Amino acid sequence: MEQTCEVKLLLLISLLCCSLNQAKVKLSPSRSQFFKGTFVSFSCEDDHSSAGTMLSRNTSRDTRKECEEWGQPAASSCVIDFVVSSDSGVYWCESTEGGASNYVNITVTDDPVILQSPVLPVDEGEDVTLICKTKTPPFNLSADFYKDGTFVRTTPTGHMTIQLVSKSDEGAYKCYIRGRGESPPAWISITGQEVKVVLFEPSLTLLVIICIVVSSPYVVSTLLLVAICRQRHKEKASPVSLTAPPPGEDEEGLESEDVVA
Template sequence: MRELTPLCWQLLLLSTLVYCSLGQGGASLSVSPDRSQFFEYESVSLSCEVQGNSAGWRVVRNTERGNLSECNTDWGKLKGSSCIMSLIPSDSGVYWCESGSGKHSNAVNITVPAGAVILESPALPVTKGDSVTLRCRYQGTPSDLTADFYKDGSLIRNATTGEMTIPAVSKSDEGLYKCTNSSSEGESPESWMTVTGDRVEEE
């Protein structure tokens, strides 16, 4: 039996949590800023948005090493109803909200690579019809902002500005994205973008 790579393991856990949370409702995990990849020492705020009484809900995670724990134990700081983190590579993993009775929210995969390139893509599902911009970011001062964007392993765009915009996303845009640079900065990890539902038009 082949050993699962960290990305495959995270996607498996993520899909399991999403499936198990169907029909439970009551809470959702929000991520600010809304992206799934971060440089080391960047900050992120995770919050449990709960319908009704939020008592008993907490932010928990399962890292690539398989360590299950909650915010304010050996990671993160509670500030009101939010968990604030200054990220390091070992914080890479799957995050979600969980209640004392075992109910849980949507799950979000957060990656903190050791390399110098990240892809800024939404951590939370995007709504069909919305405009989405993906950005290739380099730590430090890059010599070349030109980036190649890949979806499911295939090149889809070369952008001299380091970013690409999908004016109106559709279900076919769902998939694994990464970006690379023609200079020595390297490439980002892959991130999954989820497309869901229909945009509600204002009357």
């Protein structure tokens, strides 16, 4: 029973570790569109892997090249100080074990207008703010927003907030500022709410409690089996005699004979 409990604990811990052992790529500033000449930093998050990760990309200029060939390594990040149009493309992290992370797609443009939108998928139920930004001031200008080519609404400051997003809000968005121009389209992905599992380091007491909980059905069944065996043993060890005289009958008989004598 102890071995079974240990096996189940190891299986539970391994499942938790495997579910959290996937690398994630993030970038700063976190948006999908950049003006030419601005700064962007990529990083790989893979705290539970001892094998290490590397950042790769697929652009019009190169494919699956490491950071040293197109950026500047800085600690755990890869920095591009001056982005250009050829830096537009897909970026992701790969572990030396062969696992791949999520993918982020960025667009670098020399146009006067961009749409600042989430580069990572957004969970259902969250609020999303889109910002139509110009390359030169003034920045808070009135802007028209479109989704999949259909006009949505006009905002006086160039900010549009979508409250409690759902799957129906997924699509390609763009904005237009009169006298300045139109932004490239930006795709917004909506995902279901994820159940987040927090990895912790269990103490000895917690492991004992988990072991007891896991093995409790086996303990109960074992106790019931022992109780049944003991009951059957008692029934076999003490049979009831049908011919035995009632208590005190022999003594009364002896006393009556003494009186007669």
